[in-house]
Amino acid sequence: MIRKRGLLLGVALFALPLLPACGASDDTPTPADPTATPTPTETPPAGQTVSWADANCSGPPPNPVDALLTLRNDAGLPTDTGECPALGTTVDVLFASPHVWGDIDCKDGVTPVDALKILRFDAGLDVTQEAGCPEMGQEVQITVQ
Numbered sequence: 001m002i003r004k005r006g007l008l009l010g011v012a013l014f015a016l017p018l019l020p021a022c023g024a025s026d027d028t029p030t031p032a033d034p035t036a037t038p039t040p041t042e043t044p045p046a047g048q049t050v051s052w053a054d055a056n057c058s059g060p061p062p063n064p065v066d067a068l069l070t071l072r073n074d075a076g077l078p079t080d081t082g083e084c085p086a087l088g089t090t091v092d093v094l095f096a097s098p099h100v101w102g103d104i105d106c107k108d109g110v111t112p113v114d115a116l117k118i119l120r121f122d123a124g125l126d127v128t129q130e131a132g133c134p135e136m137g138q139e140v141q142i143t144v145q
């Protein structure tokens with residue numbers, strides 16, 4: 001009996017290298033074509049450089065027109081934000097967390113307080129921003145989510 005097991009083991013060990021590996025194909029690998037042009041990887045969409053609180057992308061600095069747009073948005077009236085995202089759109093701000101476009105102070109969404117802060121900034125008065133929120137008029141790069 002021991003001799004029979006030894007014979008079976010010997011046959012199994014002899015035949016093992018002859019069996020194809022699990023999942024292996026019979027195809028031999030083809031070398032990479034050295035003349036092939038590499039496929040370019042897809043680049044992320046380019047961001048848009050804007051001035052924070054410039055609601056309609058008219059150019060820095062933010063001004064009372066941006067405040068008016070903010071109030072119109074709050075009242076449910078149409079707003080023309082030009083090449084900027086629509087007010088209330090979530091945007092990724094480079095080197096900052098996602099923010100809502102038009103939520104100037106990064107607090108409580110787009111409200112009349114944001115319009116007031118734009119007017120204060122325009123008048124040269126102090127404006128308080130939430131931690132991690134861009135400063136008024138700061139140049140930022142945004143990408144619409």
Ligand SMILES: [Ca+2]
Pocket residue numbers: 102103104105106107108109110111113114
């Ligand atoms: Ca706000």
